[in-house]
Amino acid sequence: MSANIHDKKSVSANSMAISIAILMLAASPDNAYAQPNEQEDEQRYARCVDTAQRAPDRGINQALVWQLDGGGVPARHCEALGLFFAGEYAESAIRLEGIAEDMRIGRGMPVRGDERTTATASMLADTYRQAANAWLRGSELERAESAIEQALAIVPENTALQLSIREDRAYIAAAAEDFLLALEDLDLVYRSDRKRTDLLLFIASAARALGEHDRAESALTQYLDAFPDDPSAYLELGNLKDAVGNAEQARAAWVKVLTLVQSGPDADAARANIERLDVTKPDIQ
Numbered sequence: 269m270s271a272n273i274h275d276k277k278s279v280s281a282n283s284m285a286i287s288i289a290i291l292m293l294a295a296s297p298d299n300a301y302a303q304p305n306e307q308e309d310e311q312r313y314a315r316c317v318d319t320a321q322r323a324p325d326r327g328i329n330q331a332l333v334w335q336l337d338g339g340g341v342p343a344r345h346c347e348a349l350g351l352f353f354a355g356e357y358a359e360s361a362i363r364l365e366g367i368a369e370d371m372r373i374g375r376g377m378p379v380r381g382d383e384r385t386t387a388t389a390s391m392l393a394d395t396y397r398q399a400a401n402a403w404l405r406g407s408e409l410e411r412a413e414s415a416i417e418q419a420l421a422i423v424p425e426n427t428a429l430q431l432s433i434r435e436d437r438a439y440i441a442a443a444a445e446d447f448l449l450a451l452e453d454l455d456l457v458y459r460s461d462r463k464r465t466d467l468l469l470f471i472a473s474a475a476r477a478l479g480e481h482d483r484a485e486s487a488l489t490q491y492l493d494a495f496p497d498d499p500s501a502y503l504e505l506g507n508l509k510d511a512v513g514n515a516e517q518a519r520a521a522w523v524k525v526l527t528l529v530q531s532g533p534d535a536d537a538a539r540a541n542i543e544r545l546d547v548t549k550p551d552i553q
Contacts, residue, residue, distance in 0.1 A: 309342065316346035324354035341367055341377055348398075357406030364399035365415065368392050393423035397433050404440050412440045431457050438470070447477040465494040469501055476508050484508050499528040503537055515545055 316334065320327025328350035334343035344367055351360035371377060371387035387395075396419035403412035416437045423430045438453035451474040458467045468491035475484035485508060492501050506521030518541070525538035 309339075312339075313342045313346060316343070317349055320346055320350035321353050324350045324352075328354070341371060348402075352402055352405070357402045358408060361399045361402035361406065361408070361411065361415070364395055364402060368395040368399065368418075371395065389422045389424055390427070390429055393419040393433060394429060396422075397429075397436055400440060401436060404436075404443060407443075409440065409444045413444065416440055431460055435467075438474075442470075442474060442477075445477075447474045450474045451478065465491060468494075469498070469504060472508070473504055476504070476511055481508065481512050497528060499525045499534040499538075502528065503534050506538065506541060510541070510545075519545055 312334065316327060316330050318327075319330055328347055331339070331343050331347035331350060334346070337343075339346075344363065348360045348363040348367065351357075351363065368387075372392055374384040374386040377385040377387070396415050400412045400415035400419060403409075403415055416433065419433045420430075420437065423433055434453045435457045438450040438457070441447070441449040441453065451471065454467055454471050454474060458464055458471065468487040472484040472487040472491065475481075475487060488501065488505055488508065492498075492505070495501060502521045502524040506518045506525070509515075509521060510518035522538040522541050525534050529535045
């Protein structure tokens with residue numbers, strides 16, 4: 269099985285970050301602009317998130333100091349990001365789920381007038397989505413599935429966020445080898461935006477896993493037209509040719525991987541597959 273769809277776990281700070289503008293400002297419909305202290309909090313959050321990605325330990329320390337200063341949810345979220353980028357995925361996920369629950373009831377959220385702000389459905393859904401990704405990175409698939417379903421249950425329909433959550437669910441489903449669900453979600457996202465040609469590689473991988481080889485080849489051909497030098501695509505092409513019993517074309521595709529990259533997961537998988545072919549190749553009399 270190709271590593272392609274299983275290994276879709278790359279997460280940036282931007283995709284994990286909840287907008288501080290939403291957390292600190294958007295809850296106040298009467299104010300079109302932030303007050304000076306709110307602008308300072310926004311800047312502090314941005315600095316904290318940037319540090320959390322570049323130097324997780326420092327980012328976590330900054331977040332903890334900020335929490336002592338009353339930073340509330342934004343400071344706690346920065347800590348969760350720092351843990352994520354430090355590879356402490358379970359700890360990050362636990363904190364993100366706790367943040368979602370606190371945002372739901374308003375704990376640690378900004379006060380506007382005489383009332384404490386509570387989170388919108390989109391904010392809660394996005395936080396559960398982030399928790400699901402953290403659980404996925406930590407290989408806690410059942411907890412990832414639970415968190416992503418919580419996100420889908422509350423996300424507003426027909427929104428970009430809903431599509432993003434469906435895409436994330438596809439990668440979680442693939443990791444759990446539920447390729448039917450993965451393909452269903454990926455198809456939905458791709459149909460909504462045909463410019464997402466990057467999804468075709470994962471669609472091909474899921475289709476191959478389901479034995480839908482013609483569909484896999486069609487998706488992969490389109491992907492290679494858009495990304496002709498992607499080693500992951502040739503790894504998947506080799507896997508597809510291997511699945512249909514064409515060892516010669518499979519080998520050629522895996523050799524192509526090694527002409528594009530000499531190290532890394534794609535190269536390692538290609539070498540292992542070529543070695544497997546060499547071991548199992550029948551002797552010619």
